[in-house]
Amino acid sequence: xxxxxxxPQIKEERSLAYQLIxxxxxxxxxxxxxxxxxxxxxYSRVMLDSQLDNMRHLVHERIYLIDGxxxxxxxxxxxxxxxxxxxxxxxAEFDRYLQNLLTDxxxxxxxxxxxxxxxxAAPRVMYTLRHRFHKREIKNMDYRYQDWFQIPYIxxxxxxxxxxxxxxxxxxxxxxxxxxxxxxxxxxGLLRFDIELKYLQGxxxxxxxxxxxxxxxxxxxxxxxxxxxxxxxxxxxxxSLAQEYNQDALAKLGAAMTSGENGLVKIGxxxxxxxxxxxxxxxxxxxxxxxIAIDQTYLMQEINLILLIQTIAYIIMFLTxxxxxxxxxxxxxxxxxxxxxxxxxxGSGDFNSQIPQxxxxxxxxxxxxxxxxxQTSLKEYINTLRITTEEKNKIRGDxxxxxxxxxxxxxxxxxxxxxxxxxxxxxxxxxxxxxxxDLYHYFLIDEDHFCFVVADVLGKxxxxxxxxxxxxxxxxxxxxxxxRSSAMLGELNNFLCRNNIESNFVTAFLGVxxxxxxxxEYSNCGHVPLFIRKLDKSLHTYRETHSTALGVFxxxxxxxxxxxxxxxxxxxxxxxxxxxxxxxRDEFLGIKGLEKIVNNLRSTSPEDTAxxxxxDVHNYARGSSHKDDITLLVLDYKHPxxxxxx
Amino acid sequence: MMKRSRELLAYLAMITYLxxxxxxxxxxxxxxxxxxxxxxxxxxxxxxxxxxxxxPQAQFAxxxxxxxxxxxxxxxxxxxxxxxxxxxxALTKLDLGEIDIGxxxxxxxxxxxxxxxxxxxxxxxxxxxxxxLVGKRSRGISSIRDFNNKKLGIWRRTSHIVTEAFxxxxxxxxxxxxxxxxxxxxxQDAVDVINVMRYNEYYQLLQAGFSEEExxxxxxxxWDLDIPDEGFYVRPAFFRExxxxxxxxxxxxxDGWLYAFSHxxxxxxxxxxxxxxxxxxxxxxxxxxxxxxMKDIVMPSASEIGILKREDFDKALDLSVKYSNLxxxxxxxxxxxxxxx
Numbered sequence: 001x002x003x004x005x006x007x008p009q010i011k012e013e014r015s016l017a018y019q020l021i022x023x024x025x026x027x028x029x030x031x032x033x034x035x036x037x038x039x040x041x042x043y044s045r046v047m048l049d050s051q052l053d054n055m056r057h058l059v060h061e062r063i064y065l066i067d068g069x070x071x072x073x074x075x076x077x078x079x080x081x082x083x084x085x086x087x088x089x090x091x092a093e094f095d096r097y098l099q100n101l102l103t104d105x106x107x108x109x110x111x112x113x114x115x116x117x118x119x120x121a122a123p124r125v126m127y128t129l130r131h132r133f134h135k136r137e138i139k140n141m142d143y144r145y146q147d148w149f150q151i152p153y154i155x156x157x158x159x160x161x162x163x164x165x166x167x168x169x170x171x172x173x174x175x176x177x178x179x180x181x182x183x184x185x186x187x188x189g190l191l192r193f194d195i196e197l198k199y200l201q202g203x204x205x206x207x208x209x210x211x212x213x214x215x216x217x218x219x220x221x222x223x224x225x226x227x228x229x230x231x232x233x234x235x236x237x238x239x240s241l242a243q244e245y246n247q248d249a250l251a252k253l254g255a256a257m258t259s260g261e262n263g264l265v266k267i268g269x270x271x272x273x274x275x276x277x278x279x280x281x282x283x284x285x286x287x288x289x290x291x292i293a294i295d296q297t298y299l300m301q302e303i304n305l306i307l308l309i310q311t312i313a314y315i316i317m318f319l320t321x322x323x324x325x326x327x328x329x330x331x332x333x334x335x336x337x338x339x340x341x342x343x344x345x346x347g348s349g350d351f352n353s354q355i356p357q358x359x360x361x362x363x364x365x366x367x368x369x370x371x372x373x374x375q376t377s378l379k380e381y382i383n384t385l386r387i388t389t390e391e392k393n394k395i396r397g398d399x400x401x402x403x404x405x406x407x408x409x410x411x412x413x414x415x416x417x418x419x420x421x422x423x424x425x426x427x428x429x430x431x432x433x434x435x436x437x438d439l440y441h442y443f444l445i446d447e448d449h450f451c452f453v454v455a456d457v458l459g460k461x462x463x464x465x466x467x468x469x470x471x472x473x474x475x476x477x478x479x480x481x482x483x484r485s486s487a488m489l490g491e492l493n494n495f496l497c498r499n500n501i502e503s504n505f506v507t508a509f510l511g512v513x514x515x516x517x518x519x520x521e522y523s524n525c526g527h528v529p530l531f532i533r534k535l536d537k538s539l540h541t542y543r544e545t546h547s548t549a550l551g552v553f554x555x556x557x558x559x560x561x562x563x564x565x566x567x568x569x570x571x572x573x574x575x576x577x578x579x580x581x582x583x584x585r586d587e588f589l590g591i592k593g594l595e596k597i598v599n600n601l602r603s604t605s606p607e608d609t610a611x612x613x614x615x616d617v618h619n620y621a622r623g624s625s626h627k628d629d630i631t632l633l634v635l636d637y638k639h640p641x642x643x644x645x646x
Numbered sequence: 647m648m649k650r651s652r653e654l655l656a657y658l659a660m661i662t663y664l665x666x667x668x669x670x671x672x673x674x675x676x677x678x679x680x681x682x683x684x685x686x687x688x689x690x691x692x693x694x695x696x697x698x699x700x701x702p703q704a705q706f707a708x709x710x711x712x713x714x715x716x717x718x719x720x721x722x723x724x725x726x727x728x729x730x731x732x733x734x735x736a737l738t739k740l741d742l743g744e745i746d747i748g749x750x751x752x753x754x755x756x757x758x759x760x761x762x763x764x765x766x767x768x769x770x771x772x773x774x775x776x777x778x779l780v781g782k783r784s785r786g787i788s789s790i791r792d793f794n795n796k797k798l799g800i801w802r803r804t805s806h807i808v809t810e811a812f813x814x815x816x817x818x819x820x821x822x823x824x825x826x827x828x829x830x831x832x833x834q835d836a837v838d839v840i841n842v843m844r845y846n847e848y849y850q851l852l853q854a855g856f857s858e859e860e861x862x863x864x865x866x867x868x869w870d871l872d873i874p875d876e877g878f879y880v881r882p883a884f885f886r887e888x889x890x891x892x893x894x895x896x897x898x899x900x901d902g903w904l905y906a907f908s909h910x911x912x913x914x915x916x917x918x919x920x921x922x923x924x925x926x927x928x929x930x931x932x933x934x935x936x937x938x939x940m941k942d943i944v945m946p947s948a949s950e951i952g953i954l955k956r957e958d959f960d961k962a963l964d965l966s967v968k969y970s971n972l973x974x975x976x977x978x979x980x981x982x983x984x985x986x987x
Contacts, residue, residue, distance in 0.1 A: 243931035
């Protein structure tokens with residue numbers, strides 16, 4: 001029958017290939033994230049710097065362009081101011097001069113002259129429309145409260161206005177450079193040069209130029225005057241957007257831009273400048289500032305591309321490595337599996353099963369070799385084991401035969417041995433193994449002499465059994481010649497000394513009962529005491545020995561005693577297997593223990609006495625691993641109960 | 647069936663006509679009133695031509711809301727918004743009958759009645775003065791004493807009796823520069839101090855990058871000069887002829903304001919749309935601020951909506967007597983027909 005050990009439940013995921021791949025995956029994942037972070041941190045700074053340069057360059061160029069226009073208009077205005085103040089041109093001459101300026105400089109949208117303090121002429125605005133020159137007198141005096149007039153008039157300084165609509169001129173939104181005209185140290189009028197806002201807006205919001213982001217222009221109050229998103233233009237300032245979208249960054253940007261600073265700032269997502277970087281720089285001619293907002297995603301486009309490529313590269317690398325590991329792991333695990341199958345076959349008894357030989361790696365070759373060696377050793381070992389087992393079985397058979405023979409040497413229990421009415425006997429022999437070294441025996445020497453013996457051969461097993469056999473066969477044969485107990489044991493002693501190869505000694509108690517008189521002669525050679533249980537249940541213990549154990553010293557002087565048995569006396573003979581019975585606490589039963597057991601007996605026949613004692617001894621020794629041969633022989637003499645139960 | 651319907655309509659028209667006739671005390675016209683016209687719902691509605699005091703902004707959100715939500719319609723009114731005019735122009739237009747209801751500040755309206763009863767108040771929308779004087783701390787202004795020998799930009803087109811009173815009562819020697827509505831003159835340091843409305847120009851300054859800490863602010867309300875601003879005014883004759891129309895107009899406008907205050911986002915959306923259509927610069931933050939401030943102005947408490955309080959009138963009259971040489975004693979009852987209510 002195949003004696004197979006169940007395979008432990010190991011999941012498929014714990015296969016060699018799986019473990020290697022998951023290990024490599026974990027390592028690669030760590031490396032991947034590390035490299036992604038490093039790349040992002042390092043490159044984003046580099047990219048940002050590079051884009052910042054780009055933005056700076058773009059903004060600077062536009063500012064240069066706008067400043068060029070504004071400065072030119074400023075210069076023309078100042079020249080005109082100088083002409084009007086210092087060269088005493090009359091009104092008509094100055095108007096002609098301004099008309100020429102308008103015609104020659106397309107950047108100038110219109111010119112307004114309010115020199116009524118000097119010339120008494122009405123304020124007038126000049127412009128060209130469809131290549132025709134127009135001059136219109138301003139009738140509504142409200143112009144005096146407009147910024148372009150009032151601010152330079154009060155401050156005496158030139159002023160760039162915020163964008164406004166000149167309803168007296170072309171009705172377009174313009175920004176104006178306005179400066180006072182002086183006469184004798186007093187302001188004699190105001191001269192205003194207008195630039196169309198749309199023109200400046202076009203320069204800033206040119207999509208073909210500013211592909212990378214939204215460029216914008218803010219005025220000195222932070223008002224957005226140019227932006228690709230027309231809804232913001234003139235409606236919102238950076239501060240109003242900051243309030244509307246609750247973005248402090250926009251307010252800071254507004255403060256920085258209106259105070260002529262330049263720099264870079266990040267704006268959050270919830271505003272028209274959604275999640276972008278803004279670079280800003282002031283114009284040098286007025287207090288305006290230009291900026292460019294680049295979407296964060298655009299800015300990170302390149303780095304995201306790099307990260308994407310990096311990710312794909314890692315995935316490909318991982319897949320390739322995984323495939324290689326899988327193939328390699330399979331080439332290792334396949335021979336391992338074959339070896340495992342071969343081991344299973346060997347385990348189930350097929351010792352000639354072919355062990356697969358692998359040369360794919362040194363370790364596998366070694367393992368295959370070890371398996372082959374193990375297979376050979378196993379075969380030899382199993383062979384030896386089989387022979388040994390056969391021999392053992394043979395010996396065991398012999399022992400069982402010997403045991404049977406030994407059993408047969410012992411008298412079988414009958415109510416009255418040899419039909420002697422006055423004697424009842426019951427013997428029990430319980431060997432510790434298959435065969436034992438204890439014996440009890442009884443036989444008739446002649447019609448009136450009944451001999452009984454209990455002996456214990458030192459040791460156990462075959463040798464002790466052989467010695468016991470010798471004792472049990474020798475005694476009946478010599479008894480008729482010696483008759484006396486001491487003589488019989490003396491002869492036995494000499495026999496044992498001569499023939500005992502193993503020098504096993506034997507303790508023995510032998511008694512010869514004269515049936516007619518009840519006189520018992522006995523000799524105790526190193527044996528345990530004799531118990532005599534009287535009819536009144538009193539117990540007499542005969543401890544004295546008449547010599548040492550037999551089979552040690554030749555020609556031993558063995559004594560004997562004689563006692564007169566009373567009617568009903570019950571003789572209890574036993575071996576030290578009884579008194580040396582151990583309980584679980586490793587305590588011997590001892591003579592006293594046995595006396596206690598016997599005192600408590602209520603039996604009235606040797607058979608009951610023997611069985612009860614044995615039962616009590618077994619109870620005492622229950623649970624103990626100690627085991628010895630146990631022999632018990634109980635006889636009674638002329639017991640009053642004899643015949644009652646027969 | 648059709649015939650019966652026509653008869654019924656004719657009967658209803660007759661009743662309406664009789665009611666209108668009885669409303670006209672003089673009974674000089676036997677024709678259908680020129681104000682009456684058929685509305686979209688088929689019912690007759692009274693046409694009101696109203697001129698707000700300034701261009702569209704959240705200052706008038708209640709009026710826009712009442713139009714948008716058909717509240718005037720429900721009161722049987724068809725309100726037509728006329729161009730905003732200057733006070734003087736509005737008064738003339740009112741005289742000429744080009745508009746029916748005008749929008750004036752209380753002190754302006756009192757002065758308009760300088761010679762005789764010219765206009766009467768049919769509803770006081772503003773309950774609180776909003777004028778503030780603002781100076782830059784960076785220009786050395788941190789107390790009203792610092793106003794001395796400085797330039798004050800002051801609106802040239804409106805009554806600034808309250809500002810006058812403040813200057814005179816505090817003996818401030820400040821040069822007054824008449825200005826229009828731009829705050830740039832202040833930003834560019836052409837004037838040192840400027841008058842602003844809390845709900846409007848003040849916020850424009852904040853949106854030009856000023857912080858409250860940078861500004862020294864005098865809130866005239868805090869100087870016992872709390873003369874309320876705009877209210878609705880009609881000619882006394884118009885009120886006599888159409889008292890219910892006047893009452894309905896006020897009530898519908900109040901309803902409009904209450905709707906605007908309880909639906910601020912919707913109101914600001916509407917204002918922004920109107921401003922955009924009128925090509926006026928606008929941004930949400932500013933109009934939201936304005937609407938929020940208007941709530942304090944229009945409805946300081948639930949019981950003070952739309953009414954002119956006697957003490958406000960008396961205070962305004964006192965100031966007019968003191969600082970604008972008003973020599974006619976105008977009675978509250980004459981000025982405010984609802985005084986007895």
